Amino acid sequence: MADFLDDVFEPDTSPDAGREMSLDLMKVRDAHNKRGYLDGIVSSKEVNLQQGFNAGFPTGALLGVRVGNIIGRLQGLDYMYGSIDDELREKYKMAQKELKINNVLSKSSFDPDFELKDEKHQRVDEWEKITKQFLEKYNVNTKKSDDK
Template sequence: MTTEEPIDDIWGGDSDDEPCASADIAKLRRIHNKQGYLDGISRAKESTLQSGFDSGYPEGAQLAIEVGKILGGLQLLASLPAQDPRSEAARQLLSRAKVELHISRVLSWRYFNEDLTLPQDGHRLIVQWKHRVDQLYNSI
């Protein structure tokens, strides 16, 4: 091959006429195609995964903080003296809140938009629990 001849196919060559060489080239082509495909998929997953984590982590952390405030507020009210009517109500609510505000429920698909962002009016479950705790605080 001279330097002036174009290289049309990296798989082509002088030995294409030989059956053994042709089978080896086909096998090598399949291996390289598969490896190239796998490399491309891996790189795409890594970049998508990282960007998804970067955008979702702050929102998830904020949800965790809000759940912590709800549970902490209920725990505070539950620790009031037994003669305070809010104490027993808070204990009952705290027990329910621990189940309903479990991470697997808070991060359920149903509370997010199609693009996995929160609706404008916030996380429906957390908003409901904030309202319950506020009502209990204000019921003196």
């Protein structure tokens, strides 16, 4: 048992002193290793996430415009004709569900380079066809006056 009058600043000469210090050093080293590992992972994810965003943004933006056109046109048609056309109203509701961002930008639609597979998006293409059918049914012209 250590004498309570021992100087706390004197080096500890007991046989376990080196072992205790090495355990403390091992804990500190492990903590630094874990912190360094986590910092490296986070940094890597940030870089890769930014690269993925940069590569995929143009495609995602174009899809967003297409989806916006579909939903906007169906909404306008629903406002004008939804009370007399149950199919139109139902398709509008379906489009709102199916064309949510997490459905449109799902991994399965893209190749590893963040490009659309076969340059097409099956879901958006299908909804463009459905929307076109309703526009034709009600003789709605979507061209601008300066388009020829």
